[in-house]
Amino acid sequence: MPLALAISPHLDDAAFSAGGALALLARQGWEVVVATLFTATVPDPAGFALACQTDKGLPPEADYMAIRREEDRAACAALGARPLHLPLREAPHRGYASAAALFAAPRSDDMAHLDAAAAIEPLLEELRPDLLLAPQAIGGHVDHVLTVRALQLVDSPLPTLWWRDFPYTTRADTPRRPFEAMLARYPETRLPTDPAAKHAACAAYATQLGFQFGGADGLARALAATGGEEIARAQGHAPPLTRAA
16 A cells, blocks of 8 residues: 655644645545644743634643644544654744744754654654655745755655645735745646545644634635645656546
């Protein structure tokens, strides 16, 4: 059975950006694994890190990342994928103290890409995937940027589909494309998808829907506006992906 490994910065990125393709791969007999890098619980968050959970209606004592990991398990079940949660800390727990800082250049003292590369390498050894999927870091979120840097360090020869980061692709306030020059050498391809499974998976991230889309109805509208389309840059010779019957 061929195996597809999605390297997701956060608990929702793979589903939001490539969930339709991942679901279709699973339906067509692939083993699909979604490995999310930044999922660690950090006890007693404060400042901006605490605000990132309380502004979503969660009390300070809640284990925000445990809730998000459970959402991810439900989302992956909807996709037919197996979730893996790697214990790296999200940017607000690494000294990024505002929303603006999350979308600026990575801090010079932030070595999270080294930790991410060290986590990805044994996954590749263990799983021996046939295909990687990963973000382009459109929008410039620091965790997405450092995920790409980690994959550059790993320098895997595997075929890779670099997904367009949704919903940042739809937003005028996050226009950055820090790897545009690197990725321009790879052809764009429209991925075959399962839009219904993607919608079900995205809806599982209940803590994020209000913040990202204004609620469940907003999610439905945002997905409908894409027409079910997912676009990636194809590096290497990816195995043929067939469309749904």
